[in-house]
Amino acid sequence: MAIVECRDIIKYFSVQRGYLKKGAGVVKALDGVSLEIEEGETFGLVGESGCGKTTLGKILLGIISPDSGEVLLKTKEKQAIFQDPYSSLDPKMKVRDIISEGLILKKGSKTRLLERIEKVLDVVRLPKGSLNKYPHQFSGGERQRIAIARAVVTEPEFIVCDEPVSNLDVTIQLQILKLLKEIQEKFRITYLFISHDLRVIKFMCDRVAVMKDGKIVENRGSKEIFTGPVHPYTKLLLSSIPRIF
Numbered sequence: 001m002a003i004v005e006c007r008d009i010i011k012y013f014s015v016q017r018g019y020l021k022k023g024a025g026v027v028k029a030l031d032g033v034s035l036e037i038e039e040g041e042t043f044g045l046v047g048e049s050g051c052g053k054t055t056l057g058k059i060l061l062g063i064i065s066p067d068s069g070e071v072l073l074k075t076k077e078k079q080a081i082f083q084d085p086y087s088s089l090d091p092k093m094k095v096r097d098i099i100s101e102g103l104i105l106k107k108g109s110k111t112r113l114l115e116r117i118e119k120v121l122d123v124v125r126l127p128k129g130s131l132n133k134y135p136h137q138f139s140g141g142e143r144q145r146i147a148i149a150r151a152v153v154t155e156p157e158f159i160v161c162d163e164p165v166s167n168l169d170v171t172i173q174l175q176i177l178k179l180l181k182e183i184q185e186k187f188r189i190t191y192l193f194i195s196h197d198l199r200v201i202k203f204m205c206d207r208v209a210v211m212k213d214g215k216i217v218e219n220r221g222s223k224e225i226f227t228g229p230v231h232p233y234t235k236l237l238l239s240s241i242p243r244i245f
């Protein structure tokens with residue numbers, strides 16, 4: 001069953017004259033995008049910088065509205081994990097407050113709140129002592145664990161992971177990707193997983209949509225995409241993967 005669907009999404013941004021090439025006034029960030037994401041799967045979105053991945057993620061979450069087209073999201077329990085945990089975590093807030101922020105809106109006693117926060121720290125494998133520290137006191141990987149805890153603590157059914165490991169070293173990337181997989185299995189969360197890195201997409205995703213210039217050019221099972229790409233653009237992307245994983 002699909003948990004998220006979108007049909008014919010169009011989103012254009014107007015760009016000031018003189019900013020781009022002469023005469024350019026509009027960026028077609030999304031130019032007729034349709035997809036379905038099944039419950040419990042990891043759906044990958046891959047494509048070069050500027051092809052519209054983040055814009056699509058934000059539209060599916062309702063953070064921005066499309067110019068036209070429709071989005072059907074069958075859950076209210078949605079979250080996002082972004083690329084740069086430093087800019088997405090308030091540097092003036094302690095980890096305890098960062099994680100509880102989303103929860104405070106949902107009612108619960110103080111001890112209950114602390115229990116849940118401590119439990120989620122265990123899930124992302126951060127020590128309890130982390131609660132009274134600030135984001136700058138952690139490494140990049142640890143900060144991403146905090147961002148994951150903040151998302152997971154609200155018990156989401158759907159998470160948009162937008163380049164969640166792009167700022168991390170390869171070994172740390174793998175740890176975080178494994179953690180995300182483990183969390184998905186434990187809590188049966190559906191992911192939209194955005195990356196420009198095909199190795200990461202191959203490791204994480206059940207199905208993959210390849211985007212180019214605001215359009216999906218290929219949308220199939222991950223295995224099929226990686227063993228027999230059909231679109232020339234997918235072939236081009238695949239021919240440039242370094243073999244690490």
Ligand SMILES: Nc1ncnc2c1ncn2[C@@H]1O[C@H](COP(=O)(O)OP(=O)(O)OP(=O)(O)O)[C@@H](O)[C@H]1O
Binds near residue numbers: 050
């Ligand atoms: N608020 C905005 N105003 C104007 N243009 C925008 C805005 N947001 C996105 N764009 C433009 O829309 C296009 C798609 O942007 P988007 O951020 O979705 O790409 P992306 O695939 O996520 O790229 P990246 O891999 O670099 O994150 C780009 O050309 C971008 O410059």
Ligand SMILES: [Mg+2]
Binds near residue numbers: 054162
């Ligand atoms: Mg992006």
